[in-house]
Amino acid sequence: xxxxxxxxxxxxxxxxxxxxxxxxxxxxxxxxxxxxxxxxxxxxxxxxxxxxxxxxxxxxxxxxxxxxxxxxxxxxxxxxxxxxxxxxxxxxxxxxxxxxxxxxxxxxxxxxxxxxxxxxxxxxxxxxxxxxxxxxxxxxxxxxxxxxxxxxxxxxxxxxxxxxxxxxxxxxxxxxxxxxxxxxxxxxxxxxxxxxxxxxxxxxxxxxxxxxxxxxxxxxxxxxxxxxxxxxxxxxxxxxxxxxxxxxxxxxxxxxxxxxxxxxxxxxxxxxxxxxxxxxxxxxxxxxxxxxxxxxxxxxxxxxxxxxxxxxxxxxxxxxxxxxxxxxxxxxxxxxxxx
Amino acid sequence: xxxxxxxxxxxxxxxxxxxxxxxxxxxxxxxxxxxxxxxxxxxxxxxxxxxxxxxxxxxxxxxxxxxxxxxxxxxxxxxxxxxxxxxxxxxxxxxxxxxxxxxxxxxxxxxxxxxxxxxxxxxxxxxxxxxxxxxxxxxxxxxxxxxxxxxxxxxxxxxxxxxxxxxxxxxxxxxxxxxxxxxxxxxxxxxxxxxxxxxxxxxxxxxxxxxxxxxxxxxxxxxxxxxxxxxxxxxxxxxxxxxxxxxxxxxxxxxxxxxxxxxxxxxxxxxxxxxxxxxxxxxxxxxxxxxxxxxxxxxxxxxxxxxxxxxxxxxxxxxxxxxxxxxxxxxxxxxxxxx
Numbered sequence: 001x002x003x004x005x006x007x008x009x010x011x012x013x014x015x016x017x018x019x020x021x022x023x024x025x026x027x028x029x030x031x032x033x034x035x036x037x038x039x040x041x042x043x044x045x046x047x048x049x050x051x052x053x054x055x056x057x058x059x060x061x062x063x064x065x066x067x068x069x070x071x072x073x074x075x076x077x078x079x080x081x082x083x084x085x086x087x088x089x090x091x092x093x094x095x096x097x098x099x100x101x102x103x104x105x106x107x108x109x110x111x112x113x114x115x116x117x118x119x120x121x122x123x124x125x126x127x128x129x130x131x132x133x134x135x136x137x138x139x140x141x142x143x144x145x146x147x148x149x150x151x152x153x154x155x156x157x158x159x160x161x162x163x164x165x166x167x168x169x170x171x172x173x174x175x176x177x178x179x180x181x182x183x184x185x186x187x188x189x190x191x192x193x194x195x196x197x198x199x200x201x202x203x204x205x206x207x208x209x210x211x212x213x214x215x216x217x218x219x220x221x222x223x224x225x226x227x228x229x230x231x232x233x234x235x236x237x238x239x240x241x242x243x244x245x246x247x248x249x250x251x252x253x254x255x256x257x258x259x260x261x262x263x264x265x266x267x268x269x270x271x272x273x274x275x276x277x278x279x280x281x282x283x284x285x286x287x288x289x290x291x292x293x294x295x296x297x298x299x300x301x302x303x304x305x306x307x308x309x310x311x312x313x314x315x316x317x318x319x320x321x322x323x324x325x326x327x328x329x330x331x332x333x334x335x336x337x338x339x
Numbered sequence: 340x341x342x343x344x345x346x347x348x349x350x351x352x353x354x355x356x357x358x359x360x361x362x363x364x365x366x367x368x369x370x371x372x373x374x375x376x377x378x379x380x381x382x383x384x385x386x387x388x389x390x391x392x393x394x395x396x397x398x399x400x401x402x403x404x405x406x407x408x409x410x411x412x413x414x415x416x417x418x419x420x421x422x423x424x425x426x427x428x429x430x431x432x433x434x435x436x437x438x439x440x441x442x443x444x445x446x447x448x449x450x451x452x453x454x455x456x457x458x459x460x461x462x463x464x465x466x467x468x469x470x471x472x473x474x475x476x477x478x479x480x481x482x483x484x485x486x487x488x489x490x491x492x493x494x495x496x497x498x499x500x501x502x503x504x505x506x507x508x509x510x511x512x513x514x515x516x517x518x519x520x521x522x523x524x525x526x527x528x529x530x531x532x533x534x535x536x537x538x539x540x541x542x543x544x545x546x547x548x549x550x551x552x553x554x555x556x557x558x559x560x561x562x563x564x565x566x567x568x569x570x571x572x573x574x575x576x577x578x579x580x581x582x583x584x585x586x587x588x589x590x591x592x593x594x595x596x597x598x599x600x601x602x603x604x605x606x607x608x609x610x611x612x613x614x615x616x617x618x619x620x621x622x623x624x625x626x627x628x629x630x631x632x633x634x635x636x637x638x639x640x641x642x643x644x645x646x647x648x649x650x651x652x653x654x655x656x657x658x659x660x661x662x663x664x665x666x667x668x669x670x671x672x673x674x675x676x677x678x
Contacts, residue, residue, distance in 0.1 A: 036666055043664030057397055280659070287658035290665045291672075292639065298669050299638035300631065319626035320619075325382030326629045327375055330637050333630075 006037045013140050014045065018113065021140050025115060028132045039132055046138035047283075049081075050270050051145045051162060055188075056169030061195045064253035065169055066148050067106060071256070072263040073144050074111055081137035081145040082106075084116040085130060113137065128293050131162060131286075164282055165269045167191045167262070170209065172201035189246050191265050197250035197258065209248045244272050307337055345376045352479050353384065357452065360479050364454060367471045378471055385477035386622075388420075389609050390484045390501060394527075395508030400534045403592035404508060405487050409445055410595070411602040412483050420476035420484040421445075423455040424469060452476065467632050470501060470625075500628055503621055504608045506530045506601070509548065511540035528585050530604050536589035536597065548587045583611050646676055 002008035012020035027034045056062040070080040106112045137145050168189040194205050251258030273279040318324045341347035351359035366373045395401040409419045445451045476484050507528040590597030612618040657663045
């Protein structure tokens with residue numbers, strides 16, 4: 001097996017070779033010369049996995065829950081890929097020794113593949129690499145792919161557009177925060193897991209979430225609709241199925257309690273999406289988003305490649321000195337290179 | 340005063356008219372026809388404010404601290420603009436009634452302007468609008484501009500590139516999280532505020548932060564360097580001044596304790612940046628980043644404007660059905676419209 005060619009890597013990856021998968025991911029992350037041909041070769045082989053996003057604030061124990069969830073799938077003989085883009089996750093190396101020990105049981109299992117990805121230092125670029133790595137795991141035949149992110153701000157929307165099923169993890173005692181964060185969280189949650197359910201206050205948290213769900217009808221499709229990135233015709237929000245009410249589950253990730261029920265809720269949601277047409281809709285939205293992001297970066301790189309670096313530097317300097325605003329500078333640049 | 344024209348709005352804004360400022364911000368946020376000419380007119384008038392980023396996890400009390408910090412500046416007769424892009428902030432309407440009451444004292448003060456901005460549902464676009472709103476506040480003559488964000492993941496890097504001084508807020512009891520989050524936080528913090536310093540464990544948190552600071556030399560400039568967005572010549576990291584060690588301060592935001600000291604630390608950092616040349620460097624980095632983001636969006640919009648929507652839809656459909664990968668689709672699209 002030749003792991004230095006696109007053909008060799010692709011067929012080895014499809015045959016379940018983990019080393020080939022790791023290499024493909026490295027090519028994607030480092031954007032090597034093989035990255036594009038690999039993505040083109042793998043893309044048609046993807047689209048079978050169910051992609052699950054798990055998000056929540058630091059301290060909710062979501063990494064441990066991801067661990068247990070992966071274990072639950074393994075007991076049903078399903079293979080699981082885990083992508084941790086959470087800087088506080090033990091999977092991504094951010095957390096304490098105790099957490100790392102806790103995830104060791106997964107690490108030895110060939111039916112599980114764990115990859116951590118950085119999120120920092122990039123303006124949108126990393127998000128695209130994440131999508132590509134998900135796609136590679138999908139093409140490699142993993143039945144379920146779990147993406148773990150910290151659920152604050154922008155990343156929660158990104159996970160919602162990458163995942164078919166989004167699990168939002170809360171914990172009792174973070175009561176005020178639950179209220180505070182709800183605005184963004186309600187719109188993306190397909191399932192709520194109230195973790196650390198052996199702690200005091202769990203019923204209050206469950207109640208608060210259920211109340212919120214009753215107050216605001218699930219607006220997920222509407223949000224996704226607003227978030228669409230290309231002028232593509234989509235079903236009107238009011239015509240979309242609204243038959244799914246996010247269940248609120250109690251879990252105790254440390255003991256594994258509730259992990260089976262969580263898995264079952266995810267599988268129910270998967271079936272719901274398939275039967276309601278929601279999966280097709282999400283595929284279209286994701287395709288539109290991906291096209292936009294890739295197109296944008298492609299056009300930028302193309303223009304920069306044919307721009308004189310010295311000229312660029314003069315423009316940056318002028319903007320930094322407030323002699324010209326960046327919008328006017330951009331128009332100048334585009335006009336000039338168009339000549 | 341005619342608040343419907345660029346000239347009228349610009350001169351009213353400069354004269355301190357708050358209604359003009361609010362209108363300008365609306366034009367920016369809604370990207371109206373006046374937005375571009377307004378930005379072009381205001382840009383040369385900006386560049387005087389000191390921009391302060393305040394970031395930290397939910398539950399650290401950073402909104403209350405921002406409130407107190409604004410109060411400290413007001414007592415020195417400086418005007419303050421606050422931009423809350425934190426979904427958990429009372430400034431942005433995300434939090435509980437108690438928090439909103441607590442910030443009422445600021446709301447009545449004409450020397451303070453508070454604006455909240457959403458971060459959701461956008462891929463980078465909102466970040467640009469934030470920069471533009473900062474610029475408008477700057478041109479309106481505010482002495483200090485405070486941007487409040489949740490410090491997890493991507494947003495912390497964005498705040499570091501928008502702000503001259505970044506304050507990272509921690510709290511005792513979130514001990515494990517401090518450790519976990521440090522990777523990203525150390526690199527962007529100019530000042531640490533350990534809030535809720537009347538609580539148990541504050542000294543442990545302070546110690547932990549100081550230890551981390553000793554372990555890793557401040558790498559801020561290096562990170563910024565890696566993060567540069569256009570191929571612009573910048574001083575080599577090793578040639579940059581490294582004379583600033585982030586101080587670790589204790590604050591109790593609810594009582595206001597430590598707010599004065601925090602303000603003084605910020606002012607010290609401001610002087611340090613001016614004397615070391617760090618401010619000029621950050622202006623260049625920011626200009627390069629802004630140019631890149633605006634250029635990217637400009638090129639995308641331009642291409643989409645001359646693309647047949649029907650053709651676009653066919654491509655999205657093909658990508659969604661995995662018949663073609665998005666990279667190949669993008670190349671097809673660009674090639675076609677270039678004819």
